[in-house]
Amino acid sequence: MIKFLDIKKINEPYEAAFQQQLKVVLGNGWYILGSEVQKFEADFATYCGTKYCIGTGNGLDAITLIFKGYIELGKLQKGDEVIVPANTYIASILAILQADLVPVLVEPKLETYNINPDLIPEKITPKTSAILAVHLYGQLAEMEAIRTLANQNNLLVIEDAAQAHGAVSGDDLQSGKAGNLSDAAAFSFYPGKNLGALGDGGAVTTNDAELAKIIQSMRNYGSETKYFSDYIGVNSRLDELQAAFLNVKLPYLDIENEKRRAIAKRYISEIHNDKITLPNWDFSANHVFHVFVIRTQNRTHLQDYLQENNIQTVLHYPVPPHQQKAFSHWNHLSYPITEKIHNEVLSLPISPVLTTDEVRFIIEILNQY
Secondary structure: OEOOOOHHHHHHHHHHHHHHHHHHHHHHOOOEOOHHHHHHHHHHHHHHOOOEEEEEOOHHHHHHHHHHHHHHOOOOOOOOEEEEEOOOOHHHHHHHHHOOOEEEEEOEOOOOOOEOHHHOHHHOOOOEEEEEEEOHHHEOOOHHHHHHHHHHHOOEEEEEOOOOOOOEOOOOOOOOEOOOOOOEEEEEOOOOOOOOOOOOOEEEEEOOHHHHHHHHHHOEOOEEEOOEEOOOOOEOOOEHHHHHHHHHHHHHHHHHHHHHHHHHHHHHHHOOOOOOEOOOOOOOOOEOOOOEEEEOOOHHHHHHHHHHOOEOOEOOOOOOHHHOHHHHHHOOOOOHHHHHHHHHEEEEOOOOOOOHHHHHHHHHHHHHO
8 A cells, every 4th residue: 555644654764863862852851942942943943044933832823823922912903804715724714713813715726726816805804904825735825916915905924834844935045935925924843744743843933023022922821931921821832852853854854845846746747637637836846745636526436446556545625614514604605616626636645755666656547547
């Protein structure tokens, strides 16, 4: 069976270094917000080209803390509206709601699966205060167009970069990276991400000193000094041991992203089947292929066919937010493009450890479908 994502195999090359890092953390005897977290925050900020990085417990908390931080700064008010793509993963919506803000869903482009900037203006109201741009599946949203709209309407722009570690806009590797294309960005280091820990983890990147300072406090009970709380905070700190593991893997992120792109290029160049719609990609570094998503009219039939041929696939995602039981007040709404995407998408195996023979076999089986 060709696994959809073999996380154990992905982490095998790092096992000796992980063991060494475990010894370092044990030897330090400091397990919360220690030197490993500080090192990762500094190095990841440098990697993204931002001034600040604040480690959090997970990606959802990272987005939520950005919104709550801006509320503390007075740049957002509870009840403000936030533009968000209708086809995003549920975490994007939950973060907005947990900050007592109001999500406003906007359809994506069918070609890229990212929010359609042309549809944003009609959703802007006097209550709109921010746009949450999601780099879905690892491809950058159209940030230049989004920032232009935001500037024209005095809106904040926040990136949900949970799937886009290392994606680059244009040729500027310093200022053009995911995490540095907005006022603030949120990352997840869930084990299956392009930069994955061995458990949950997340981070906020920003160039805003005030926001960074507030989030640094809010993630730690709202305290700058122990036992003295300046804000109504939470307990959401990047774990010292997970930071130590991420410190091992970060230097290899670009190499692993290139391996993903190489596989994606083969899929796009060599899969020839009218029943399958391939991703729209210009072969630039704007996509890191967290997942490789195809579309097909009869998804269940294709997924069963691949399973019979020992190829594991996953649905990203089977149910859009507005059709979820948790959001029953949205269930009557219609978002045709979003619904088409969620009814047709299927994710193929793609990872740095997928072999040339496995890629060739997947292509052959798809071409025979």
